[in-house]
Amino acid sequence: MSAPPRPALARVALVTGKGGVGKTTVAAGLAVAQVALSGSAALVEFGDGESGLRALGRQRGVDHIVIKPEEALTRAASPLFGNGLLAKVALGNFAVKRMLKAAPALRELAMLECIRLVAAEKPRRAVIVDMPATGHGIAWLRVPRQLREVSQSGPFFELCDRVARELVTPGRCSPVVVTLPEKLVLKETLELCESMASVVGLPAARLIVNRMPTEIAHEAVVEAERIAAGDSPRATAARSLAEVLRTRETARQEALTALDDVRTGSAGLAPVLLPEAPIDPTATQVAEWLRTGGALP
Amino acid sequence: MTAPQSLPREPRVIVCAGGGGVGKTTTSAALALALARRGHRTLVVTIDPARRLADALGVTIDPLPHVVHVDPATGDRLYALMPEPKASTRTFMEFLFRDEPASLERLLANRLFQALSDALAGMHELVCMTLVARAASEHTFDYVVVDTAPSRYALDFVSYPPRLAALLESRALGFFGTLADRSGTSASGETESAAAALARKGAEAALARGLGGRLVLDLTGLFSEMLRVRERFAGLANQSSRLLLGESSRYVLVAAPTGSALADVRFLARKLEKLGRRPAGVVLNRADIAARAWAAPLLDDPGTPPALGAALRQLEAERTARTAAADQMADVLAHHLASVPRVRLPFVESRSPADIVLRLADEISSGVSVLAGA
Numbered sequence: 001m002s003a004p005p006r007p008a009l010a011r012v013a014l015v016t017g018k019g020g021v022g023k024t025t026v027a028a029g030l031a032v033a034q035v036a037l038s039g040s041a042a043l044v045e046f047g048d049g050e051s052g053l054r055a056l057g058r059q060r061g062v063d064h065i066v067i068k069p070e071e072a073l074t075r076a077a078s079p080l081f082g083n084g085l086l087a088k089v090a091l092g093n094f095a096v097k098r099m100l101k102a103a104p105a106l107r108e109l110a111m112l113e114c115i116r117l118v119a120a121e122k123p124r125r126a127v128i129v130d131m132p133a134t135g136h137g138i139a140w141l142r143v144p145r146q147l148r149e150v151s152q153s154g155p156f157f158e159l160c161d162r163v164a165r166e167l168v169t170p171g172r173c174s175p176v177v178v179t180l181p182e183k184l185v186l187k188e189t190l191e192l193c194e195s196m197a198s199v200v201g202l203p204a205a206r207l208i209v210n211r212m213p214t215e216i217a218h219e220a221v222v223e224a225e226r227i228a229a230g231d232s233p234r235a236t237a238a239r240s241l242a243e244v245l246r247t248r249e250t251a252r253q254e255a256l257t258a259l260d261d262v263r264t265g266s267a268g269l270a271p272v273l274l275p276e277a278p279i280d281p282t283a284t285q286v287a288e289w290l291r292t293g294g295a296l297p
Numbered sequence: 298m299t300a301p302q303s304l305p306r307e308p309r310v311i312v313c314a315g316g317g318g319v320g321k322t323t324t325s326a327a328l329a330l331a332l333a334r335r336g337h338r339t340l341v342v343t344i345d346p347a348r349r350l351a352d353a354l355g356v357t358i359d360p361l362p363h364v365v366h367v368d369p370a371t372g373d374r375l376y377a378l379m380p381e382p383k384a385s386t387r388t389f390m391e392f393l394f395r396d397e398p399a400s401l402e403r404l405l406a407n408r409l410f411q412a413l414s415d416a417l418a419g420m421h422e423l424v425c426m427t428l429v430a431r432a433a434s435e436h437t438f439d440y441v442v443v444d445t446a447p448s449r450y451a452l453d454f455v456s457y458p459p460r461l462a463a464l465l466e467s468r469a470l471g472f473f474g475t476l477a478d479r480s481g482t483s484a485s486g487e488t489e490s491a492a493a494a495l496a497r498k499g500a501e502a503a504l505a506r507g508l509g510g511r512l513v514l515d516l517t518g519l520f521s522e523m524l525r526v527r528e529r530f531a532g533l534a535n536q537s538s539r540l541l542l543g544e545s546s547r548y549v550l551v552a553a554p555t556g557s558a559l560a561d562v563r564f565l566a567r568k569l570e571k572l573g574r575r576p577a578g579v580v581l582n583r584a585d586i587a588a589r590a591w592a593a594p595l596l597d598d599p600g601t602p603p604a605l606g607a608a609l610r611q612l613e614a615e616r617t618a619r620t621a622a623a624d625q626m627a628d629v630l631a632h633h634l635a636s637v638p639r640v641r642l643p644f645v646e647s648r649s650p651a652d653i654v655l656r657l658a659d660e661i662s663s664g665v666s667v668l669a670g671a
Contacts, residue, residue, distance in 0.1 A: 019447030020317020024557060047449075051557045080507040090503040093472070105413050133317060133448050146412035154509030184348040220608035227605075234598055237591035244589075245608060250648050278615040279622045280555060 006270055006294065007205050010174040012119050012127045012167065017178035017189075019133035022210040026178045026274070027130035028055035029286025031062045033296050034126040036287065041126040044118055046072065046111055052130060059283045063125070067114050069107060073100065076113035080155045108140035109147060113159060116167040138192065141175070141200045144168050174205035181209050181255035181273075186262055193269065206295055207269045209259065211276040213251040221245045270294070308340070308438040310540050311577075311669055315551035316561030317447030320582045322347050323650065324551050324642065325444035326354065326377070327657035330368060331665045333375035334658065337439040340432060341365075344425050345446045346379035353650035360388075362432045367651050368658070376436065380428055385421040386414045392427075393526045393533075404522040409515035422446075426537035433540075440669060441540070449561050452548075452568045472501075547577040549668050550637075552630075554584060554622035559629060566634055576637050578668045579630055580661075583644040584623035586616040619644060640664035 015027040027043060034041035042063040045052040049066035056062055067075075077087040090096060100106050111132075119127045131140075145168070148160035167173050175196055179189040189207070197203035224245055227238035262271055272293040274286065281289075290296055313325045322343055329341035343350070346358050354377055356363035362376040387405075394401035404410055422445075429441055445451035505513060523530070540546070550565050552558040566576055589612070595601050596609050623641070630639060642660050645653045665671050 018317065020319065022318070050560050054557065054560065077507070081503045082506075086499070086503045089499050090507065093504070096504065143412070150408045150412050150515060151509050151512040154512070155506070156508045156512060182349065214611075216608060217604045219602075219604040223602045223605045224608075234595055234601070237594045240589065240591040241595060241605070241609065244612065244646055247646055247648055254648065278618040 006272075007174075007203075009176075009205055009296070010170075010172055011125075012115065012129065012173040013176045013205070014115075014129045014131050014173055015176045015178060016131040017133070018185075021178045021180050022274075023133070023178050024051045024055045024130050025280065025283070025286055026176070026208050026210065026290075027128050028052065028059075028062075028283040029281075029290050030176065030295070031126070031128040032056075032059055032283045033287035033290050034128065035061045037296060038124075038126055040122070040124070041128060042118060042122075044115060044127060044129040046130075046132055056283050062283075065118055067111070069111075072110040072114045073107060075117070076110035076159065080159055105139060105143045105147075109143045109160065109163065112140075112144060112163045112167055115173075116163055119167070138195050138200055141168060141196065141202060145200075168200070168202060170202055173202070175202060176206040176208060177204045178208045178210055181212050181258055183254070183258040183261070186258050190262060204269060207262070207271045208274060208290075208295065209262075209271045210274045212273045213248060213255055213276050215252060216245050216248045218249070221249055306437060307540070307543070307545075308433050308441045309670070310441045310443060310543065310546040311549055312443045312445060312452075312541065312546065313549045313551055313580075314445045314451050314565050315447070316449060316558050318555065319447075319551050319553035319558050319561075321447060321551045322350055322444050323653055323657060324580055324582050324661075325442050326350060326654045327642075327661050328549070328665070328668060329377075329440070329442040330365075330371060330375060330654060330658040331662050332440050332442070332669055332671060333371035334368065334662070335665065335671060336374070337671065338374045338376075338437065339440040339442065340376045340378055340429070340436070340438045341442045341444065342378045342425055342429055343444045344422055344451075345382060345444075347650075350650045350654070351377070351379050353654070360428050362436065368655060376432070376438070378425075378428060378432060380421075380425055382421045385424045389420055389424050389427075390414075393529055394522075397525050400522050400525050403518070407515055407519050407522070409512070409519050423533065423537055426540060427533050430533075430536050430540060440671070443541075449564050452565055452572075456572070542572070542574075547668070547670060548574055549578055549580060550576045551580045551582055552626065553582045554619065554626045559626050562630070563633055566637070576634070577670065578638045578640055578664065579634060580664070580668070581623060581627060581630075581639055581641045582657075583619070584627070584641045585620055585643045586646070587643060589613075589616070638664075638667045640668060 013030060015023050015030065017023050024045075031041045031043040040063070042065050043052055043056065044065045044067065046067050046069055048068070049064065052064050052066065056064060073091055074084060074087050077091055078084040081087040081090050091100070115127065115129055144160045144164040148157055148164055151157040151160060177189060177193060179185055186209075193204040193207065221242065224238050224242035227234055228242045229235075259271060259273075262269075272290065272295040274289050274293065311328065313321055313328070315321045322345075325343070326341050329339045332339040340362055348358065351358055354365045354367050356365060356377045356379060358379050358381050360378075360380050362378040364373055365371070365375040365377050368375075390401060390404060394404065425443075429443070432438070433441065508516070548569055550562045552562045562579060569576055592609055592613060595605065596613075601609075627639060627641070630637070640661065642657055645656045647653050647656070661668070
């Protein structure tokens with residue numbers, strides 16, 4: 001079966017997905033793979049930098065850029081208010097602070113602006129962004145355009161416009177969606193991909209299905225069942241083994257069936273499969289999986 | 298049990314928090330099931346419902362609690378509430394503005410509201426807690442187990458209700474009011490120091506310049522509509538806060554030996570500390586695979602076919618790796634959260650979510666008193 005070709009990745013990859021699907025691991029792996037491919041890559045992380053460090057492990061060569069969420073706001077707002085000090089004064093205002101806490105869309109706009117700035121810094125470097133868990137929403141991708149519409153003119157409008165035109169547009173950035181091989185999770189992910197394309201006009205460029213159950217040799221299941229059916233002293237042990245192996249085989253089968261639905265879904269995006277590992281894989285290992293899985297040339 | 302009170306009894310809330318992918322929803326369901334088995338009327342609330350689990354428990358994604366009959370031992374004491382996160386904001390606004398249809402219409406037409414409503418923080422959580430309060434008043438629960446969203450910031454939601462209420466307090470509204478018409482007088486009659494006045498004027502000027510007049514108008518419009526329902530909103534927010542931050546509420550952190558779970562737990566413990574609370578316990582989920590007594594006889598037997606031998610060795614390697622990772626994690630937790638009790642749960646090898654919940658409920662039963670104070 002020949003998989004449909006995958007679109008080229010833009011220089012900026014926004015790695016997104018629900019909490020716990022392995023976004024950070026995938027982002028770090030992607031950054032390592034990009035370094036091997038194009039010489040340099042930055043892994044952008046919003047937070048304290050701890051999770052990116054752990055995912056990268058001993059891997060060197062990736063520029064690890066850590067942006068604290070509150071710094072993102074000041075950085076993005078500085079041109080808005082003329083300078084950083086005024087931005088700090090305005091953002092430090094109690095009413096504004098409260099509004100920012102209530103409406104995270106503004107923080108997301110600031111994050112996108114920071115990503116745009118990082119990308120502009122070194123025009124040849126690949127930028128991989130480990131996006132904060134956004135659930136299934138695409139609000140964060142719609143924000144620049146929606147707020148551009150609302151503001152219509154002025155420095156705030158220009159900020160939204162810049163982010164919309166220079167970052168959140170096809171060719172400038174590629175959403176990389178990470179998900180898990182479970183029927184309902186995949187279904188929700190597919191809906192997310194569809195609304196990314198139809199509502200934001202920014203189709204997902206990669207669908208990474210993480211933690212695919214490992215393949216169990218069918219021969220092993222058959223043999224375990226054969227011994228289990230006999231009356232040798234090993235029969236009882238073999239029955240327990242057969243049960244575990246069957247569970248695993250079913251898990252794998254269910255995952256494959258769920259993936260078939262994705263392949264026939266309208267997203268038309270060939271998923272990249274990463275195997276399940278009992279303990280966390282290294283970024284180098286993930287990079288290798290991404291290459292062999294076809295996520296990168 | 299609780300002493301009789303003149304007021305209707307409020308349930309004891311157990312908030313389960315943890316990073317993504319640690320099996321938090323399943324663990325919460327297992328804890329609730331174990332409590333119901335002990336005779337307590339228990340409600341489990343999933344902020345971010347997993348359809349697979351909802352199906353397995355025989356409940357629907359719905360704003361109303363449904364009784365769970367997955368285990369005969371729980372009788373009619375176990376309920377699950379799994380509200381749909383989508384459209385939460387709109388539903389909530391319709392509820393808030395139920396007596397103010399014209400205001401609701403203006404709000405929904407406000408362009409800024411349209412742009413931001415998808416992304417209002419904690420709105421779904423607030424909706425969930427409102428539903429919990431309603432369910433609690435109708436059913437009298439002993440325990441409510443709240444499964445938070447899979448995020449480091451999940452615990453923030455306990456402070457969202459007061460935060461949202463704070464946004465609507467008169468001083469903030471007054472501020473945005475004066476932005477709209479900078480020639481007007483401040484709505485707040487409070488006296489302010491010269492420095493504060495200077496800061497306010499600076500912020501006003503900077504905001505008006507940065508945002509542009511039209512956006513400021515939308516912003517003030519939004520606030521003036523919200524002002525109408527401020528009291529109702531504050532009432533709901535306070536009710537949620539009381540449930541979540543009340544003296545009897547407990548916090549359980551859930552981790553698994555994978556990904557950022559350990560860092561997430563430490564992060565969440567620090568967050569709790571800032572709220573002046575301590576975790577009641579840390580659950581180490583999927584920490585062990587029971588030693589497979591049956592593996593040895595098959596591995597030792599020279600007659601075992603090679604394919605079986607390979608599968609067995611793979612299983613054993615996985616088991617060793619998982620247990621080693623869990624031990625390491627337990628050590629780190631013992632060091633950093635020394636006084637917090639740990640409850641270790643096994644990795645349940647099953648494809649049925651209901652089966653996993655039932656088996657984990659067996660395993661968690663010895664830890665129930667630690668986690669729930671039951």
